[in-house]
Amino acid sequence: MRESPWFNLVFMFIITAILTGFLSGIYEYTKPIIQTNEDIAIKKAHLYAFNIEYPADASPGEVEKIYHDKIQVETTDETQVYVAKDRDGKPEAYGLTFAGGALWGEIEGIIVLSPDLKKVIGLDFTEQNETPGLGGRIDEPEFKEQFRGLELNSEGAPLTYRTTSQSGQIDAITGATLTSNSVLEIINKTIEGAKKSIGGDEG
Amino acid sequence: MRSEIKTITEKDLWTENPVIRQILGICSALAVTNLMANTFIMGMGVTFVTAFSSMTVSFLRHVIPRRIRMMVQTLIIASYVIIVDIILKAFLPEISANLGPYVGLIITNCIIMGRCEAYGQSNPPLLAFWDGMMSGLGYTLVLMFISFIRELMGFGTLFGIPILGDWWNRWTIMVMPASAFFVLAIIIWIVQARQSKRSV
Numbered sequence: 001m002r003e004s005p006w007f008n009l010v011f012m013f014i015i016t017a018i019l020t021g022f023l024s025g026i027y028e029y030t031k032p033i034i035q036t037n038e039d040i041a042i043k044k045a046h047l048y049a050f051n052i053e054y055p056a057d058a059s060p061g062e063v064e065k066i067y068h069d070k071i072q073v074e075t076t077d078e079t080q081v082y083v084a085k086d087r088d089g090k091p092e093a094y095g096l097t098f099a100g101g102a103l104w105g106e107i108e109g110i111i112v113l114s115p116d117l118k119k120v121i122g123l124d125f126t127e128q129n130e131t132p133g134l135g136g137r138i139d140e141p142e143f144k145e146q147f148r149g150l151e152l153n154s155e156g157a158p159l160t161y162r163t164t165s166q167s168g169q170i171d172a173i174t175g176a177t178l179t180s181n182s183v184l185e186i187i188n189k190t191i192e193g194a195k196k197s198i199g200g201d202e203g
Numbered sequence: 204m205r206s207e208i209k210t211i212t213e214k215d216l217w218t219e220n221p222v223i224r225q226i227l228g229i230c231s232a233l234a235v236t237n238l239m240a241n242t243f244i245m246g247m248g249v250t251f252v253t254a255f256s257s258m259t260v261s262f263l264r265h266v267i268p269r270r271i272r273m274m275v276q277t278l279i280i281a282s283y284v285i286i287v288d289i290i291l292k293a294f295l296p297e298i299s300a301n302l303g304p305y306v307g308l309i310i311t312n313c314i315i316m317g318r319c320e321a322y323g324q325s326n327p328p329l330l331a332f333w334d335g336m337m338s339g340l341g342y343t344l345v346l347m348f349i350s351f352i353r354e355l356m357g358f359g360t361l362f363g364i365p366i367l368g369d370w371w372n373r374w375t376i377m378v379m380p381a382s383a384f385f386v387l388a389i390i391i392w393i394v395q396a397r398q399s400k401r402s403v
Contacts, residue, residue, distance in 0.1 A: 008271045015263075015275060019282040026286060030293040037296040129303055132237055133357060133378030175375055 036060055043067045045124040049112045050084050050093055051148065071095070079197055082110070091115045096194050097126075100186035103178045105129035107138075111147075111187055117195055120159075123147040123187070135179030146170045158191040159184060208333060215337035222345040222387075223394050227313040232346055233383040235305050239362045242350035243343070244291070244298050248306060250339025252283040253315045257323035257335035259283075264324045276319045277310075284309045314338055349386045353377045 040060045047054055047067060054066050074081045082095030095112040108127035113120060123144055130136045137143055150169050152158040160168035161184065172180035221227045228249070235245045259279050260267070267275050288306045291299035299306065309315070318338050323331040354360055357377030359367035376382045 003268060003270065008268050011266070011268055012271060012274065016278060019278060023282055023285055026289055030289050033293040034289070034296075037293065041296065041300075131379070132301070134375070 040064070042126050045126045046071060046082060046095060046110055048144075049110045049122040049124040050082075050095060051112070051122045052084070076197055079193070081194075081198060082112075084112075093121050094194065094198055096190050098186050098190040099127075100182065100189070102128070102182035102186075103130055103135055103176075107183060107186060111190055113191065113194060117191075117198065118152055118154075120147045120150040120152065130179045131176070135173065135176040137173050137176065138179060138183055143173060152191065157184075157188050159188055204330075207330060211330070211334045212337050215334065216341045216344065218398070220341045220345065220394075221314045221317070221338050222342055223391050224398075225314075225317070226391075227317055228342050229387070231305060231308065231312060232342075232349060232387055233380045234308075235302060236346055236350040236383050236386075237353050237357060237378050237380075238301070239347065239350045239354050241298065241301050242346050244295065245302060245305065245309075246339070246343025246346055248284075248287045248291070248309055249312055249314065249342055250336055251287060252280060252309055252312075253318055253339040254332050254335035255283050256280045256315055257318045258328045258332040260319040260323035261326060261328040261331035267324070272324065273316075273320075276316055280315050280319070281310050314342055345387075345390065348390065349383055352386050353382060357382070 040063055043063055044054075047063070047070075050071060052066065052070050054063060058066070070084050072083050072085065074083050080097065082097075083091050084093045084095070086092050093112050093114060094117070095110050097108065097110045099106060099108045101107070106127060106129070107125060109123065109125035111120065111123045125139050125144075128136065128139055130138060147159075147170065150159070153160065153169075159170060160166065161170055161172045161180065162168040163172075170184075172184075215221070219225065222229070222232055231245060231249075236242050256276070256279050260276055263275070284307065287309065288299075291302070291306060315335075318331075318335050322334045326334070351361065354362075354377075355366060356374045359365060359371045359373060374382075
């Protein structure tokens with residue numbers, strides 16, 4: 001009986017059903033926790049890019065509250081813009097999320113610009129799969145802090161790398177040229193887009 | 204029973220170490236060994252999956268039809284791997300992000316199916332569990348040793364704590380997967396040389 005095809009089929013069905021049921025249970029149980037984790041990780045990245053300080057040991061609830069107090073989401077026709085406003089309701093900074101392909105996979109993040117779109121306030125990544133220790137170093141403060149308070153070029157590409165033959169604003173990562181270039185390309189495209197969508201109607 | 208436990212432990216950790224002697228699980232030995240913290244979690248994941256899969260296969264060993272036993276084993280292994288993945292995502296989100304796709308790839312680690320096939324399906328559950336755990340630990344030990352060398356030379360840190368000062372010039376090659384080939388090969392060379400000398 002044990003070798004008959006029908007027994008095999010039924011056996012496979014039963015064991016699959018048991019294991020899948022078991023996994024679904026665990027999945028359902030941990031789903032809210034995982035969602036909160038992902039959500040908080042993104043909010044922390046946004047706060048960092050907006051240069052809004054929060055305690056290093058802040059609980060998810062506290063991060064949520066700080067975020068809610070400072071940052072609002074405004075949806076325009078095409079894009080979502082994150083806005084930090086001062087007490088009078090005047091915008092202090094615009095945050096734009098970006099996404100694009102790099103060396104190994106998709107890079108996602110946010111870049112925050114001053115209201116006149118002439119300065120970078122900060123930048124952070126929410127998703128990247130570059131080589132750890134090489135391209136992955138885009139996610140290290142050393143790289144990201146370079147963007148703080150940076151004046152954008154009024155002509156040509158908004159941001160450029162410093163090389164021996166060209167004076168730019170930022171240093172690329174040694175040994176990770178492809179990642180560095182992709183990151184800059186994605187960011188420049190986002191800034192150009194912001195100039196069109198935000199700069200157009202608010203001067 | 205006691206002597207059996209002792210033989211299993213000795214075999215899995217040293218004389219028949221899955222990585223050094225059987226050359227299994229090499230893919231992840233190359234991929235996740237540039238930081239000790241990641242390696243440790245990966246090792247624990249593999250140990251957990253190997254132990255429980257082997258035990259489950261052993262529980263079902265009189266019921267599983269021979270012809271479809273590999274399908275069933277894969278199904279069992281995959282379930283435990285998904286559990287590890289979910290637990291990491293829920294409770295250790297940063298490490299989960301660091302390990303990325305490699306947690307899911309535990310499924311393809313040959314050590315796990317190897318133990319189910321070679322031991323789990325023909326031995327009682329508790330021994331199978333022990334055998335799986337020891338194989339997992341044998342794997343973890345070797346990987347921890349590789350990552351010790353790679354993190355120290357590649358980042359100048361151990362478990363993220365700076366050990367070598369600024370004078371240390373980081374070896375970029377140690378961060379790249381290729382360096383694991385060299386480190387692993389040298390370890391295998393030394394261990395094999397020692398073991399074969401003893402057996403002559």
